[in-house]
Amino acid sequence: MRGDPAFEDIKLPLASGSRRIHGSVARDLGIAILAGRYAPGDVLPGEIEFSEQLKVSRTAYREAVRILSAKGLVESRPRTGTRVTQRSRWNLLDPDILAWAFEAEPSESFIRDLFELRMIVEPAAAALAAERRSGLDISRMGHALEEMGRYGLSTEIGRAADQAFHNTILEAARNGPLMALSSSIAAAVTWTTIFKQRRSALPRDPMPDHRILYEAIVAGDVEAARTAMTELVRLALADTELSLKA
Amino acid sequence: MRGDPAFEDIKLPLASGSRRIHGSVARDLGIAILAGRYAPGDVLPGEIEFSEQLKVSRTAYREAVRILSAKGLVESRPRTGTRVTQRSRWNLLDPDILAWAFEAEPSESFIRDLFELRMIVEPAAAALAAERRSGLDISRMGHALEEMGRYGLSTEIGRAADQAFHNTILEAARNGPLMALSSSIAAAVTWTTIFKQRRSALPRDPMPDHRILYEAIVAGDVEAARTAMTELVRLALADTELSLKA
DNA sequence: CTAAGTTATTTGTATGAGTAAAGAGCTGAG
DNA sequence: CTCAGCTCTTTACTCATACAAATAACTTAG
Numbered sequence: 001m002r003g004d005p006a007f008e009d010i011k012l013p014l015a016s017g018s019r020r021i022h023g024s025v026a027r028d029l030g031i032a033i034l035a036g037r038y039a040p041g042d043v044l045p046g047e048i049e050f051s052e053q054l055k056v057s058r059t060a061y062r063e064a065v066r067i068l069s070a071k072g073l074v075e076s077r078p079r080t081g082t083r084v085t086q087r088s089r090w091n092l093l094d095p096d097i098l099a100w101a102f103e104a105e106p107s108e109s110f111i112r113d114l115f116e117l118r119m120i121v122e123p124a125a126a127a128l129a130a131e132r133r134s135g136l137d138i139s140r141m142g143h144a145l146e147e148m149g150r151y152g153l154s155t156e157i158g159r160a161a162d163q164a165f166h167n168t169i170l171e172a173a174r175n176g177p178l179m180a181l182s183s184s185i186a187a188a189v190t191w192t193t194i195f196k197q198r199r200s201a202l203p204r205d206p207m208p209d210h211r212i213l214y215e216a217i218v219a220g221d222v223e224a225a226r227t228a229m230t231e232l233v234r235l236a237l238a239d240t241e242l243s244l245k246a
Numbered sequence: 247m248r249g250d251p252a253f254e255d256i257k258l259p260l261a262s263g264s265r266r267i268h269g270s271v272a273r274d275l276g277i278a279i280l281a282g283r284y285a286p287g288d289v290l291p292g293e294i295e296f297s298e299q300l301k302v303s304r305t306a307y308r309e310a311v312r313i314l315s316a317k318g319l320v321e322s323r324p325r326t327g328t329r330v331t332q333r334s335r336w337n338l339l340d341p342d343i344l345a346w347a348f349e350a351e352p353s354e355s356f357i358r359d360l361f362e363l364r365m366i367v368e369p370a371a372a373a374l375a376a377e378r379r380s381g382l383d384i385s386r387m388g389h390a391l392e393e394m395g396r397y398g399l400s401t402e403i404g405r406a407a408d409q410a411f412h413n414t415i416l417e418a419a420r421n422g423p424l425m426a427l428s429s430s431i432a433a434a435v436t437w438t439t440i441f442k443q444r445r446s447a448l449p450r451d452p453m454p455d456h457r458i459l460y461e462a463i464v465a466g467d468v469e470a471a472r473t474a475m476t477e478l479v480r481l482a483l484a485d486t487e488l489s490l491k492a
Numbered sequence: 493c494t495a496a497g498t499t500a501t502t503t504g505t506a507t508g509a510g511t512a513a514a515g516a517g518c519t520g521a522g
Numbered sequence: 523c524t525c526a527g528c529t530c531t532t533t534a535c536t537c538a539t540a541c542a543a544a545t546a547a548c549t550t551a552g
Binding site: 509 | 523529530537538540544545547549551552
């Protein structure tokens with residue numbers, strides 16, 4: 001894939017994120033857990049031993065474990081040590097966890113589950129947005145759409161515009177928790193998009209569907225917005241499935 | 247605080263969980279942030295000064311900050327210090343954050359947003375459950391329903407059965423991320439239930455609606471399950487609004 | 493006035509010593 | 523033999539201290 005002009009400029013969204021040690025260790029361990037290298041119930045090596053293995057201080061290692069623990073991946077107690085918790089207790093919608101999951105080659109069923117959730121949430125969000133959008137929302141969406149059309153999804157700018165478009169819809173829905181949820185998923189979707197692009201050229205022009213959605217929200221047509229977004233997610237799923245089989 | 251009679255019999259769902267210092271500090275600061283005592287953009291005092299104020303070591307304080315940072319509440323950088331992030335970056339669906347939010351007297355609009363989200367997600371989850379439930383799911387739900395009827399929602403056992411009932415529905419939907427989402431919300435709902443009970447006796451018998459939902463899922467009737475759950479959430483919202491005004 | 497370099501402040505990392513919790517195993521009474 | 527209660531030992535937890543790295547603000551050369 002080297003030199004393929006379509007990917008050269010991809011900046012991994014929140015990839016290695018913090019260059020701080022505790023952040024990197026948390027990320028590495030998080031990926032390892034999500035990849036199944038440490039299974040639920042497994043006990044990690046003791047603090048001293050493990051931090052020496054990782055060539056970091058106990059301080060940094062412990063802070064990393066606190067991060068993982070805050071996301072529900074592990075649980076530490078004196079005497080028992082630090083063990084990986086049951087999958088049902090993981091905060092699967094945490095943005096970091098989603099990012100780590102996609103770094104760890106997510107299972108097909110996990111991707112399917114995410115799309116199922118998108119299919120539930122995003123059309124409803126679009127419907128709310130159609131009801132509540134302000135003039136500012138509309139102008140932002142319009143601008144994003146224009147940039148998206150001009151640069152296409154194969155460029156960094158185009159993808160940023162796409163995200164801005166969807167983000168504005170969420171903001172227009174005026175619901176904090178809903179926004180937190182969808183933007184977590186959106187981050188994951190970005191990853192699937194990158195996946196798609198890795199395997200095959202983008203198989204479809206996404207602009208017409210985006211425009212239909214935009215018009216519906218501008219018109220304040222709740223049901224049209226809902227169906228338009230449904231269609232958008234459906235197509236995204238179809239594309240993703242295609243590229244997963246490729 | 248041991249022995250405060252107001253709290254003695256309430257088992258805080260996953261409340262102060264760890265009595266470890268870093269956990270308590272994270273919880274206290276988290277509540278303070280969600281209550282608005284530290285606003286987005288505010289810079290916390292320096293590590294040394296603040297940890298002295300709180301009478302804990304810098305180590306413990308830093309681990310607390312890592313927890314908050316993992317949940318998106320704060321962000322630390324050398325030289326600039328640790329500052330509260332914009333609300334849009336908070337992981338509002340994190341179970342701890344929801345619990346803290348309800349400890350901090352949540353705004354009415356926040357509760358409304360949560361119910362709006364429930365209204366979107368839970369009927370869909372019930373529909374999926376009707377499609378995918380196994381015999382084991384059905385027998386679990388039946389058992390929970392029976393206990394719920396026997397003990398009522400005013401007892402600890404009854405509330406546990408209620409949670410088990412809803413939890414089984416989620417499991418039956420066979421979707422990890424959806425389950426993570428809904429069980430986060432469920433925790434919050436528990437808090438609102440406690441709120442309700444504090445202010446007024448439960449104003450309605452919840453059993454008939456639960457039974458309708460149960461029957462729909464047993465029958466595998468997707469649409470009936472969806473509408474039954476919609477009704478259940480709608481009633482819960484009505485009850486909550488009533489008690490908020492009381 | 494601009495740009496490059498310097499400084500000072502704050503978080504980040506490291507290390508070692510000591511504390512507290514919690515399961516394992518032992519002990520003794522029944 | 524069984525089991526309650528105690529001791530023991532392992533492990534994470536807390537603390538104090540020192541030093542490193544990063545970066546915003548300042549300073550100075552051009």
